[in-house]
Amino acid sequence: MRIAELSRQTGVPVPTIKYYLREGLLPAGELTSPNQARYDEGHVRRLRLVRVLLDIGRLPIATIRQLLDALDEPxxxxxxxxxxxxxxxxxxxxxxxxxxxxxxxxxxxxxxxxxxxxxxxxxxxxxxxxxxxxxxxxxxxxxxxxxxxxxxxxxxxxxxxxxxxxxxxxxxxxxxxxxxxxxxxxxxxxxxxxxxxxxxxxxxxxxxxxxx
Amino acid sequence: MRIAELSRQTGVPVPTIKYYLREGLLPAGELTSPNQARYDEGHVRRLRLVRVLLDIGRLPIATIRQLLDALDEPxxxxxxxxxxxxxxxxxxxxxxxxxxxxxxxxxxxxxxxxxxxxxxxxxxxxxxxxxxxxxxxxxxxxxxxxxxxxxxxxxxxxxxxxxxxxxxxxxxxxxxxxxxxxxxxxxxxxxxxxxxxxxxxxxxxxxxxxxx
Structure with a gap:
């Protein structure tokens, strides 16, 4: 799916998604052209997790990044x-x-x-x-x-x-x-x-x- | 006690105490001259409570004020x-x-x-x-x-x-x-x-x- 669809499914505005991408809270999508990327169900799930950690857990961005990094270890x-x-x-x-x-x-x-x-x-x-x-x-x-x-x-x-x-x-x-x-x-x-x-x-x- | 002593006993800086006084989180001291007030043990106790509510409870100032107002009812x-x-x-x-x-x-x-x-x-x-x-x-x-x-x-x-x-x-x-x-x-x-x-x-x- 495109970023617009990712935004629709999760209710997170596109500029916010881009911010999370820059901050490393969300892995980059698969590039389909130089300025377009494709996202999948993994992104939907990760995005929901980030929102919950931020909004209900009130964790700082840096802590969330550490946590997600640990989660992504092989x-x-x-x-x-x-x-x-x-x-x-x-x-x-x-x-x-x-x-x-x-x-x-x-x-x-x-x-x-x-x-x-x-x-x-x-x-x-x-x-x-x-x-x-x-x-x-x-x-x-x-x-x-x-x-x-x-x-x-x-x-x-x-x-x-x-x-x-x-x-x-x-x-x-x-x-x-x-x-x-x-x-x-x-x-x-x-x-x-x-x-x-x-x-x-x-x-x-x-x-x-x-x-x- | 003077405001400096209240600050010493609680570890709260004088400007912060003045801010709490303005915000109504701390009752005014008893005026001993037009620009000097006296504080008592009640102020020490209240100040410690305010710090805990702010710092550990992370309550908004407005909520703390409501709470203290309810606490001060006759x-x-x-x-x-x-x-x-x-x-x-x-x-x-x-x-x-x-x-x-x-x-x-x-x-x-x-x-x-x-x-x-x-x-x-x-x-x-x-x-x-x-x-x-x-x-x-x-x-x-x-x-x-x-x-x-x-x-x-x-x-x-x-x-x-x-x-x-x-x-x-x-x-x-x-x-x-x-x-x-x-x-x-x-x-x-x-x-x-x-x-x-x-x-x-x-x-x-x-x-x-x-x-x-």
Missing amino acids: DPDVHQVLGHALPTSIAGKDSVDPDSVAAARKRVDRLAEERGWLVGEQAGARQAAAGVLAAFEQVGADVGLLLEQYADVAEVIAKHDLEFVGRAEGPEGMLYAAVVGSILGDSLLAALRRMTQEHESARKFGIRGDDC | DPDVHQVLGHALPTSIAGKDSVDPDSVAAARKRVDRLAEERGWLVGEQAGARQAAAGVLAAFEQVGADVGLLLEQYADVAEVIAKHDLEFVGRAEGPEGMLYAAVVGSILGDSLLAALRRMTQEHESARKFGIRGDDC
């Missing part, structure tokens, strides 16, 4: 691709005091060790968790019990996530599912958590006025 | 304040086809009804969940089982969250905990989920090279 390493998808979306807070983050990091490391989690020492998620823990403490919240409860829940979620990945077809499909599930999963969980919080809050504190 | 409604904290951070995707979102919304409404969740018909979280579901479908992922599993997990999390709120002191403390827990909780859960995903992935697919 013999991609599922475990490593998963590693790329991850910490950037939750890292990089500068409002938290570095000393508190360092202290929180020890707590996160202890948690991982006690639970026997196989997580790289350098994994960005360790530092991300430490940043959030430190932020909780900075606003005076006692987060000890919640941390253990969330860790229990996270163990359950990860099992579901990996089963979700396992249901996809072939290595490429599994990688795709891993990336999509990782990024979209956070948002899905957050939305459902809002709903169940509202439910619990309504049960516990009652409903006033016309909230419901 | 007789604040916990249930309603919780409602403010919520959907904006996960809503507003424009990369998903509106028809798919409408179909997904029916699925979310059915889920909530089957589970007896007390959630307002107009709750933003319903629409947010629908948006993410539609995005999953748009990239070709079959999310049916995952949705039910996540809903189970969300019910557990919400109970923990409300207990966390209940451990805070007094109505003001509870509101504060609700806002902090809602916003920071998403990030904490996301970070822990990354760690447990890495663990599950390492168990399932093995570790290659020097990832760990």
Whole structure:
């Protein structure tokens, strides 16, 4: 298909597609003449993935490029691709005091060790968790019990996530599912958590006025 | 304390504090002379909360103002304040086809009804969940089982969250905990989920090279 058709099928404007091509987020089409290229179903799929990563995952372009590069390796390493998808979306807070983050990091490391989690020492998620823990403490919240409860829940979620990945077809499909599930999963969980919080809050504190 | 001391205690630069004052994110200090004001511990606490909401919650200024206004009501409604904290951070995707979102919304409404969740018909979280579901479908992922599993997990999390709120002191403390827990909780859960995903992935697919 031509670029106009690619645009029609995905709803992404042609200039945006050209931008993604320039940024290396979308592989070049097959040249059919010096200034015309042909695109296929692979482009449609890749374009949808890029939109989701940008729009819902809110990942920076550079991270998406890394992730897609890892996905395009001839013999991609599922475990490593998963590693790329991850910490950037939750890292990089500068409002938290570095000393508190360092202290929180020890707590996160202890948690991982006690639970026997196989997580790289350098994994960005360790530092991300430490940043959030430190932020909780900075606003005076006692987060000890919640941390253990969330860790229990996270163990359950990860099992579901990996089963979700396992249901996809072939290595490429599994990688795709891993990336999509990782990024979209956070948002899905957050939305459902809002709903169940509202439910619990309504049960516990009652409903006033016309909230419901 | 003077504004310089408020800045020292919180690590927020004076010009930024002045900006928050102008934007109504921080209540004015008590005037001690025509161009000097005094601030107290309440300002320190509020300033830390604003930083966390901006930096980790990534909430827009207007949403933070609404939330703080609700928090400052003489007789604040916990249930309603919780409602403010919520959907904006996960809503507003424009990369998903509106028809798919409408179909997904029916699925979310059915889920909530089957589970007896007390959630307002107009709750933003319903629409947010629908948006993410539609995005999953748009990239070709079959999310049916995952949705039910996540809903189970969300019910557990919400109970923990409300207990966390209940451990805070007094109505003001509870509101504060609700806002902090809602916003920071998403990030904490996301970070822990990354760690447990890495663990599950390492168990399932093995570790290659020097990832760990």
